[in-house]
Amino acid sequence: MRTAIIFLPTAIAFTTRCPHRATHTALNAIGIFYGTSTGSTEEAAQLIVAEFGEDAAGPFDIDSIQGKVGEEFAKYEALVVGTPTWNTGADTERSGTGWDEIYYSEMQTLNPSLEGKKVAVFGLGDSVSYSENYADATGELHDVFESLGCKMLGYTSTEGYLHDASKSQRGDKFVGLLLDAVNQEELTEDRVKNWVSALKAEGILESGGSGMALEVSMAEPKVKVDMDVVANGEQKASQPAVVSVSQTGFVAHYNSRTDSTMWINVDGKSSFFTNGKP
Ligand SMILES: Cc1cc2nc3c(=O)[nH]c(=O)nc-3n(C[C@H](O)[C@H](O)[C@H](O)COP(=O)(O)O)c2cc1C
Incomplete structure (x- = not known):
């Protein structure tokens, strides 16, 4: 059984702004x-x-x-x-x-x-x-x-x-x-x-994660990436991306080939990348 992971806004904010998560x-x-x-x-x-x-x-x-x-x-x-x-x-x-x-x-x-x-x-x-x-x-x-x-x-x-x-x-x-x-x-x-x-x-125990603005590109994603999904810390090879939506409406898709994560808004109109896994 595959397990979907949920990424919430605090985690997104930290991934976006802070290289070292506290x-x-x-x-x-x-x-x-x-x-x-x-x-x-x-x-x-x-x-x-x-x-x-x-x-x-x-x-x-x-x-x-x-x-x-x-x-x-x-x-x-x-x-x-x-x-x-x-x-x-x-x-x-x-x-x-x-x-x-x-x-x-x-x-x-x-x-x-x-x-x-x-x-x-x-x-x-x-x-x-x-x-x-x-x-x-x-x-x-x-x-x-x-x-x-x-x-x-x-x-x-x-x-x-x-x-x-x-x-x-x-x-x-x-x-x-x-x-x-x-x-x-x-x-x-x-x-x-x-x-x-x-x-x-x-991330309820993570300090400083609140109130940080997301830096979101409003450009429509141009490339459709063949993405892998990380579930419970394990990479599932080449499975379709079925993940949960965060409260901000962004879904994380990890690409093992580029070692980067693409966050896509459910409206499909905004996205941004972060390095490494979510
Ligand atoms: C008169 C009465 C009205 C209640 N109304 C509701 C209700 O509208 N919705 C609900 O989910 N539970 C309702 N309950 C159940 C209570 O919310 C439940 O017993 C709860 O555990 C009480 O919490 P407390 O002991 O912290 O006050 C009602 C219970 C009573 C006796």
Whole structure:
């Protein structure tokens, strides 16, 4: 079975601008924040902290930092933030937690201080009883941070979930890690482990990667390269290029003959090259 690889914007920025990729190993690189009504989101936050180990601080209840969220978020290079969903009949502010109090007030004052900060969201919900609105509030949490210029990481596959619809789903991806402590609790630990590994692979621990502009040539690619795909670090000879699309819409194609990587935008109108493998 072939494994597709995902290249995300931080990795692209580093490959483009920085010859030596720096890996951040300082303590507390990531701050974990959550809201909760009945405790499940807090428990998930604790699992995430444990999985990151010394790189993570928290978890911190959003209620405890109201009035100083800017100051608290600024302490970390990256944020992992979580919320439950409570059905109120409204479209927004349905976390049932302190997040609802700050989304459209205190958090709106954080622009531009959050610009470029790496953020990943997670959310709890009940995918059976609320299958049409599974973890809707996680989508809002994502959208608020994204609207403040954050670099969003940690999108996940919707495979294996029981829901019918969710405002956290965009295309065939969730905008973060979704958990269901009511119907699929036995999957929580593995889902957390896999997600934290994916976040590390996406560069959540890499310092200085945020807010760097891409240097993109807007010229249409003139040469159609017969490209190989690198999967799990191994080169697969002469296979068709089937790779995943990054959040910026660029797909990496490694060419072993020229030892260079061509990044092509999904719209096919822009591309750029970097030396070596992605
Ligand atoms: C009254 C009520 C409304 C709920 N509404 C939703 C909903 O709209 N969507 C959803 O996915 N889960 C919904 N849930 C499930 C909760 O989100 C779920 O139990 C979650 O784990 C609670 O997280 P917390 O313990 O951190 O507050 C609802 C639960 C209750 C009791």
